[in-house]
Amino acid sequence: LCCDVETGVLWLGTQRKRQRKRKDKGICGRFSDLAHKSNISEQEAQSKSKVCANVFCGAGRECAVNEKGEPSCLCIEQCKPHKRSVCGSNGKTYRNHCELHRDACLTGLKIQVAYDGHCKEKKQEKAAASPVVCYVADRNELRRRVIDWLQTEVVPDGWFTKGSNFTDILLKYFKNYDSGDSQLDSAELLKFIQHNETAVQMNSYAEEENNRLLRSLCVDALIELSDENADWKLSFDEFLNCLKPGFNPPEKKCALEDETYEDGAETQVECNRCVCACGNWVCTAMTCDEKSPVIDTDGDQEMTEEEWTRRVAELNKHQETVEKMKTSTKDV
Structure with missing residues (x-):
């Protein structure tokens, strides 16, 4: 079976003996489109x-061609999946050097390689303890792995058979893990993600218990990403939007006292530490004793557990207020 792309003629046989010719715009059109797309792709690659050619971008960045056709250094869009874990100077384990430098570029923080391998758990004083949190990089990494796994199950249409596209695959899993209310809550979404344990394994912490907690937190972060009506459940459309390969997740910042903070920023209140993760302040909840260092020096008494819970709630309420103000400003 041969096709002349220029004339649109489909013919059977060899070049020496063409027994029958007929026009088939459908099939030849496919070859023409593929050839056209291939040429465009090659031209873009050659242009880039x-x-x-003579542009050097720092670690975690790559050269891209902007709309004016000029070179520009941007944060690496996606690192190669090879695994060679390294410990960052921020105490976080990264899959490889590229992921570390990419995270530093995205967050604007100065992160260096402390040593190869997973970060070692340190026995710290209460004042230095940090909460287990899901950073933007963790959330995006989990999302990427789920998408990669789902794309391996996509079956293209054949000549006489209908395949399964990405939406079909998502609908199948949505129905499998939905309890009957046409929505997925955090527990159901976690079960879906755990369906392929190998693909979504997270190893940011040395202790397995912390890694399991991290995955649960990142599931919550994924829900928040696409939960348009803020009910902490995903309808199928929200589920589809969350895992759509072309969707570029936004990066929210944390707000505190009229200032905004990047993902990974930290602040401390008495002996507890708060970390900015996916646009929310996440804090430890330890009871402070007399030996613990206190940041406030105005002579006030130490906060009770109830006061501390209220303080954390105020931080996140302030964050929500700032986000609403930003939205109102954009609408105007």
């Missing part, structure tokens, strides 16, 4: 290679 030429423009970026």
